[in-house]
Amino acid sequence: MNAAAACFVERGFHGAGMAAIAKKAEMSPGHIYHYFSTKNDIIAAIVERESAAKVAFFKAFCDVEPENILQVLLDKVDEGVEKCADPFESILSREILAETQRNREIAQIVHRHHEDSLKVFVDILTSKLGVEDVESKVNCMKAMFSGIMIQVLVNPKLDRVALTAEVKRLIKFMLSGEKSTI
Template sequence: MKAKTKRHADPELAQARRNQVLCAAAECFKRKGYHGAGMAEISKMAGMSAGHIYNYFASKDAIIESIIQRDMEETLSLFQEFEENPGDLVTILIDGLDDAVVRHTDMDNKALSLEMLSEGARNEKIATLLQQSDTESRERMRNLLVGERGPLKASSEREINARIEIMFAMIGGLLLRKTLNPNLDKEGLLIALRPAIKTLLLPFE
């Protein structure tokens, strides 16, 4: 049976407490995995009682759902930056690859992504949330590519979808490569990644 979360008189304090729990839970999940990290360990890491945590989250599933939502908000903020930057869109996206490579090869943070994907393979609700997050990211990328400044306005929907899938696979797959090859050369990756992504962002001749 799930606990019921309470309403809080001070929304800012409540949000700070929620973030405190999310950070603690993320650290515990990275160290011991979703099933290995219990609420007792999360509460110890957060510096508050398990009962106090239940004031903000009804269950451990609710915590990981909020972590996924937080990650999605961070991703959408990146797309917002791309949209608001008035420069050439292809140049903006290529320049953003430096940060993308750093983020997707940061094993300290990406260990949590691996754990969520693993849990998604067993937990239908988590899988649905991850899929929804991916769908929204692909939609935002599609809007960029076919929008007013988009380079692929004349391309078919099928072609655009395929290009997005390949780009996401190339960048998202860096996590797997870093896991298998800890000595991955980030600067070397960019030498190959920039022209490859540029080809996918421009109309085929």
Template sequence: MPEADPRAARVEAQRKRILDAAQQCFIEHGFHGASMSAIAETAGMSAGLIYRYFENKSAIILAIVQEQLVLLREEISLNDRPDLPTLMAENYARTCNQRRGMNAALLLEISAEATRDPQIAAALDDYDQAVRQALCDWLARDPDAGGHGLPPALARQRALMLQCLFEGLKLRETREPRLDRKLLLEALQAVVPRVLAP
């Protein structure tokens, strides 16, 4: 097994520090309120060093979206039939690890920036299409293989509905973080099985 390149590992560690700091700053101050100097301070490095890795804040946002897409492709675990309403209710307004799942406020900031930056819009579209395809594949997969056995056309429709539900919950998190979890679970238990049913 070849040894890892120490320089590449250092570069990746620096990029990770910058992306984590940027996510924190974007969540706390918004995309336009988070200056490169604030990101640098949060990362514990100079702004000049950040510019060696990222041309500007848009490049950082693009890297965050691309990173989330890679994580999604690596980690989406729709190989079984989880209790989706319970998982959705448990994850509602939960502070997630910055590297695993996009924070609701950050998703809103990135979505807003996508209306102004075509590169970010394209990256977000790739992310959306990957999520939808993963959901569609899961819904169409044979039940013996952990899927729901929906016909392909119906799987596409239901994948879109699930995606809208997921994103709607993210938006709701920003406006109502203390939502009654029992009420949310009951609502999801009433709706989600209908979306998954043939």
């Protein structure tokens, strides 16, 4: 699976052939079919793994004390932006995105995990911060990060440091429950 992921990052889900994956895995093409019955199964397994990792990222906030949650959250922004810019991770994420659009099985996996992570995060923020209208705020944050992952691709000159600062400011604003004065 790691071999496959590496190939997929390098050439894309469809650009990478079973032969290349087999070679990277030091296996014969035929033998891969003992572990996965279809190329699509490999993709699904990788999508499952990646998606689960993202849900786990949110679950990590469960154990944080309510009074620290905002700070921990802001501290994690740097990590989040960094991940969006990490070549391996971000390429794979975007590849999954593309597949989500064309492949019903993959779409289901992605939807399920996104639903999970949304629920987890909404619960955390509701119970620990007590802000109103949490769901749309969480969706906003998710949009921000998936959007950053895209901006990194479409704008190679993106100033990540400045962007990180602005993102933090926005998150602070959202979660503080402040009303905009304009």
